[in-house]
Amino acid sequence: MSLKIYNSLTREKESFKPINEGSVGMYVCGPTVYGDAHLGHAKSYVSFDIIARYIEYLGYDLTYVQNITDVGHLTDDADEGEDKLAVAAKKQKKHPMALAEYYTASYFEDMDKLNCRRPDISPRATGHIPEQIELIEKLIDAGHAYEVNGSVYFDVTSFKGYGKLSGRNLEDMLSGTRVDVKSEKKHPADFALWKKAEPNHIMQWKSPWGMGYPGWHLECSVMSMKYLGDTIDIHGGGLENKFPHHECEIAQSEAVTECPFVKYWLHNNMVTVDGTKMGKSLNNFINLKQVFAGSHERLSKAYDPLAVRMLILNSHYRSPLDFSDAALSAAESGLDKISSAVKAVRRAAEKAPEGEMNPKVQKQLEGLRHRFEKAMNDDFNTSVALSVLYELVKLAEKEAGKANRASLNAVDELFSSLGGDVLGVVRESYPEDSKALTDLADYLMQDVIEKRAKARAEKNFQEADRIRDEMAKFGVTFKDTPNGTEWVMQ
Ligand SMILES: [Zn+2]
Incomplete structure (x- = not known):
């Protein structure tokens, strides 16, 4: 190849x-x-x-x-x-x-x-x-x-x-x-x-x-x-x-x-905006600072610069790219999906038990790398490469709650290599993921977990459900284990 x-x-x-x-x-x-x-x-x-x-x-x-x-x-x-x-x-x-x-x-x-x-x-x-x-x-x-x-x-x-x-x-x-x-x-x-x-x-x-x-x-x-x-x-x-x-x-x-x-x-190839060639007289000439600040009338909000990168990756470099607020918004959702999966894997890896790398996971990762390379070797087909990255997202979501540390680290490494080094949409670190913030969240969540446990002990299921739903808004779910209740953030 x-x-x-x-x-x-x-x-x-x-x-x-x-x-x-x-x-x-x-x-x-x-x-x-x-x-x-x-x-x-x-x-x-x-x-x-x-x-x-x-x-x-x-x-x-x-x-x-x-x-x-x-x-x-x-x-x-x-x-x-x-x-x-x-x-x-x-x-x-x-x-x-x-x-x-x-x-x-x-x-x-x-x-x-x-x-x-x-x-x-x-x-x-x-x-x-x-x-x-x-x-x-x-x-x-x-x-x-x-x-x-x-x-x-x-x-x-x-x-x-x-x-x-x-x-x-x-x-x-x-x-x-x-x-x-x-x-x-x-x-x-x-x-x-x-x-x-x-x-x-x-x-x-x-x-x-x-x-x-x-x-x-x-x-x-x-x-x-x-x-x-x-x-x-x-x-x-x-x-x-x-x-x-x-x-x-x-x-x-x-x-x-x-x-x-x-x-x-x-x-x-070139960029069109809402189906039309960009031109200063057409009011569809959008510069990058306007995209990052959301300060052009064709944009509904400020966008993460990496969403622009995602949008560009969605099409082949030799194909024209049609830019629109809706397309950019979809690209940002895709980016969020990838970022959430990477963050979840990194967080889960910190807490996961030690153990040998799971051979089944290893085989799946090797398969994904192979397919990613096949796509990129075909005249840098980034849209296919990106679809392989989404499959890695699915694998990550499946394994985050159950795999051991070695397997999760391997998932993270593949994210960093394909999504980070090559495509440039996976970050080395996410500022909100800093150790201090994680520790603080862990500390505060103990209170929430205790409240939920108390409500359940008193058979106040309405209150227990309220806490669960409230936390779900932040992507937090609870997992009851023999060692007590754990929380995970997707
Ligand atoms: Zn030149």
Whole structure:
């Protein structure tokens, strides 16, 4: 049983074999930091976080690079428009770098809440200007790029493979492009590597072609090759980046190195809200801080960030995800179910008798792990993996009151491994589960247990039932054993 990944480049599921045995390099296109992260970011970065976690689970030594775009991403993909950061900075009367700093911190804050592990390297585009200039010079020398009026463009006709990822050919691209008679490009599909800056443009750097700034696509080629080598194992990003962004990355890189830029291309699908594409003008553009605070009119309440993670896991990363208040609420119920089972098992394990691991439980756990891995090996099928986790919940509920400590610890370990390490929805500890609180509850419950025993001794069953029902509201049930009455919380 080995990992199979759907490769967008070959359009097939392929067996995963990294370039260097035992280690994996993964590059994922990061956010352009000019606003708060939204649901689309959550879908992309939770998906790749799970992919990263599962690759590590399989024992590979992973280096995960995810860039921060702080310059060059224009409001229009066709090399026109303004820099997204510069536009937002002007509006907020801030320096673009101050804005980038603010939203980078905001992005990581949200991703931490979603339990996305930090990438190993988060390189900034503005921190790699000399490297980007160097790559442009190499492209010009090799005849793949040309300079016009202080800007430099990549000549797409010089690179045979242009279009291989998105399945487009140059004629298709021509029919889809506005032919601008004033354009300085030789071919309408040529793309900018370097843009000449007007004197009032805030972000500009000195280059052999005058003052300017790099094209957006360039940073990913440069930073990917700098930190992971000429050919990397996995390159990920949103489906909307397949063309032109990733197509351009391939062209810029392979035209210079003459070797494959990426072995496996992975693309996550997009998010819709209540069945409609997210758009700022449609009032369905929801950012993560609004979800966590419940401060958007489409939301009925504040949500646990891990409920968002659960919702994303419910569908495959290559499938679109429809976000709604009802779907999120259902995902939160699922999360609560898992958390309750984990907490119950951990509490029960503390009180459970010593003993050998129950072979029947062990066999069931092994079966569940096997099925979980089978699902994840099938191009990271998280929705099936999650259904296996729910089966573990059922097993946990069945065993919590009766199994011995070794068996319960094994159940907890499987929760922590599959639900924690890989899916990231089981927490290492639950704050309300702290020892002090458990001890306090135990102390207070003695009173309740005595009251109930007294009522029963006096044959006051109405009062005994009242106590039972009252406690049931908190998920507490009583168990009468030869050593007295015990209480359990589900
Ligand atoms: Zn990129």
